[in-house]
Amino acid sequence: MKLEHWSLRLRVFLFFAFLAVVAISGEAVGLYLGFTRMDDPAALGGFVFAGVIAGFATLAVVAWVWFLFDEHVARPIQRLAGALLARAHADVEEALDAKTARYLGDLAPAAQAVTANLAATRNKLAETVAQETTRLVEEKQKLTALSAEMPHGVVLLSGLHKIAFYNGAAAELLSADHPPGLDHSIFDLLRARPILSAYARLCAGEGGDGHVLPLTVATVHGAEVLSARMRLMHAPDEGDISPPYVLTLDDVTADLALHAERERLLSRLFDRLRPSLTALRTALAARMEENGQDDPRLDTALTSEIERLTDEVAALDAEYEAHKSDWWPMxxxxxxxxxxxxxxxxxxxxxxxxxxxxxxxxxxxxxxxxxxxxxxxxxxxxxxxxxxxxxxxxxxxxxxxxxxxxxxxxxxxxxxxxxxxxxxxxxxxxxxxxxxxxxxxxxxxxxxxxxxxxxxxxxxxxEARRLRRSFGDGRRTATYDFDLLSRTPPKELMDSPLSDLAYVVFDTETTGLLPSQGDEICQIAALRVVNGKVVETESLDQLVNPGRAIPPSATAVHHITNEMVKDAPKIDVVGRQLHSFARGAVLVAHNAPFDLEFLRRHEAGIGAKFTNPVLDTVLLSAIVFGQSEEHTLDAISTRLGVKIPPEARHTAMGDTIATAEVFIKLLRMAEEKGIRTFGDALTEMRKHKRLLQDANERTDA
CATH class of the missing domain: 3.30.565.10 (Histidine kinase-like ATPase, C-terminal domain)
Structure with a gap:
């Protein structure tokens, strides 16, 4: 391990340890040389006794000086470095506490001046940028509102077939199998073959100058059939052989069913009328051959066929009327x-x-x-x-x-x-x-x-359906991050840059702290973080029926009562929702092993295993601020300037929002310390494994 990767406090400790060893060794050598000059074997005991006393005294003095240096120099420097890093990369605006480095002379005032100047410059820059971008923001809001309310679903995808934009109609069309999400593969939602075929044909030059092709594609589980139009954002060139593209989607499942029903009615009409008409024609021909002579059998046959034909037409007409409302635009x-x-x-x-x-x-x-x-x-x-x-x-x-x-x-x-x-x-x-x-x-x-x-x-x-619980204001929105269009092909997870990964930050509230003794989850909340930003329109917040009573002591903490969860779904259902929500993402939590233990105990009922890679904000905080600092969510939030409203603390969504904000800031600070890839983060987290067990290592029962 390189020396520069060692922490400052470790290097200071090793320096004083080396100093103690050198001093004691020097005393021992001096006493030994003095003893050899005396030529008096009887004096050996005195020299040894003097050496032991001198060694312990030297060791005590060096240890005392090291403790003072660690307490008043090394540790304050480490805290000061963490505070400076937070203000440089985590947008913390609070002034530095001068008491933290009161023994460092002019370093603390100088750091205060630098951070104050940085904050002032940042505020001026933010004000200038805000003034210059007001018009652009207004135009973006108008465009977002228009695209969100388009009756057709619109999805913008990168050349890697990852979602970079989807509007409200697309979210409703595609949510039957799995909810769509930024940086998700479109093949999680739609059948791959028609999309890949149309994309290859467009890239090969089909579709004319407009680079547009129509196609029909079904959802992954075949519940809906969608009529789609694929359009390339631009023609492929040597520098971009996999251009982004747009899918415009329309649900034609009902239209196809209605068309099939109409075809069935027409087919039944012809199948039923054809024999009756043939019988009538035969009876009429026979009557004409009788030269006008009455034949009761022919009259009976004619009457019977006419009545049968009348009944068939009436039945088909009634069925037509019953289905006609389905053909009216609703x-x-x-x-x-x-x-x-x-x-x-x-x-x-x-x-x-x-x-x-x-x-x-x-x-x-x-x-x-x-x-x-x-x-x-x-x-x-x-x-x-x-x-x-x-x-x-x-x-x-x-x-x-x-x-x-x-x-x-x-x-x-x-x-x-x-x-x-x-x-x-x-x-x-x-x-x-x-x-x-x-x-x-x-x-x-x-x-x-x-x-x-x-x-x-x-x-x-x-036709009427009960609306699902909504946590927003009920309006459909467009969700996008156009930076995803320029993503390069993904690398192996351990070599993937932290900034390129998608994350799902989650938290649970439980009936207690001991899953092995029957405690269960009573609420789950989750948010998606893509490109270093929380995707506000992609969230999960669900009460869970724990299948047991919630103790009053637990209710006093998270305010969830037995009445609130009595009609909530079980963990099997909500666990599947979370698993689908987190597909392809790195799971992030504060003290992740605790939450994951509750989930992994129910994997059999959920029908899926939580094998996602995991990052823990406790260990990330230890990497950034040092293991000796306090790493509770409240302590980290205070250091990073993240405000947690008292009413939101110890609620699943409140803690999830706080954890997501903390995680984004810690990630930027960790990257500044040279931790660029997921492998780097995992290696550094395992150095602090005494704080928590490794959530990336699991044993299956």
Missing amino acids: AQVRASELCDALTAQLAEEDIALAADTTDPMALTLDAVQIVALLAHIVRRLSAEGARAFSFLISRDEDAGAMLALGWSGEPLSVDLLENWLREPLDVGLADMSGRAILRVHGTEAWPEFGRGSRAVLKLPIR
Whole structure:
């Protein structure tokens, strides 16, 4: 090992040890030479005794001086170096504590002046850059908003087929198998063969000047079929034989199913009509051969075939009507948005409506038509004297959702309702009545008696789904990092630069600290870090049903109660989500062996093993700041200027956010100390293995 790789404190200790050895050796040699000159063997005991006393005294003095030097010079220099490194590479703005290096003379004030000047220069530069980039940021936000709301999925990929951009529609299309993520391979989500074939053809010059090819591709598990267009970002050249490309995606699974259903109906129509028509033609030909003479058998055959043909046509017509609504252009609308739209439209006419929904749901319908129909009925009811209108959307076992319009007053008769349904409505199309709207939605509306003096009109919607819990504001966003387009082919993990790796920072909350004695996970949170930045739109935050009671002592720490987790999924389900979320990434945690032990105990139920490489912020902190410092999350955060809100501490997502910020800063500081690759980091972490076990080494039971 090279001398410059040794820590300062170790080198100081070795220097004083060498000094002690030299001094004691010099005393021993001097006493020995003195004894040989005396020619008195009896004096040997005295010389030995003097040598021992002198040796211990020398050793004590050297040790005392070393301790003072280590305490007031070496250790403060190490702390000062860590603080300077943090301010240079981790954007820490707090001033240096002069007391840390009060025995180092002018070094501490000089370091304070340097860091203060660095902070002032950085602030001026940041202010200048902010002023110059305001317009660009606004344009970027507009572009992001536009691309996020595009109805088609858009994915930008590098020549290595890694994702560098995806919009909200693409995230919804591709999340059935695995959620998409920056730097993930597109082949985790879509079948590889059609994409590789189209890409090779485009790079070979097909697609014309626009470098565009259409293709059809299925998701990995074949659940959806997507119509796609592939476009090269630029023509391949000698310097870039694998150019980036764009995939525009549209889900045609339902369209193909509807087309197949229509083909099936037509096929059934022809198959059923063909023998009936043949039989009719034969019966008619036989009747003509009888020269007008009546034959009861022919009449019976004709009548039977006509009745059979009528029944077949009626059955096919009913099936056609049942499926016709699937061919009408529909969209998914939130139940709450439908309530808001109806309330707002009636408010313009001074009609009050109390609208609500029992569950967060998305309904598949034409919102303009349904709102127009319901508003039309409310107006007619209001003219008839009805009052106190209410509107409720609820889940329905038979239909997907049930729309219930209620009012105080006389119940609605079927005949009057039918008259109102025949009236034309203004929905942007000609000849659209309420009856036509119900027909295209494949549904019906009927009146019922309500509770007390209230009456109800019910209207079922066939397709509705419960919305999953969302941790954002509900808006679709575009996620991107265009630097990923210039990535070089990946190297072996140990030789891969730390800056080129994707990371998943995670944390767990548990029922206790002893997994071997039955403690379990009750919450998991995770964030992705790509290119040294947290990807804010890619996160996992999920309560877990631990299958056992959460002790009050644990609830006092993380505030998770038994009531909160009683309907949460088990660790088998959430563990699969985390495993999918972390595919192809390095796992990062604070005290990672603790969290991984809980997960690895459930690998059989999860159906996957957590074999990801692991980095630990405890050991990274020891590399940067030295093993003698405190390495709790709070202590590291304080040194690096990372603020943890008190209400977020000891929550899975709060600790994950703090760990991610700490990790990014530690990574930059470690790279400044010459730790460039994952192999370098692993080697240095293992020097501090007495702090923690190595999470990269595992034993399978």
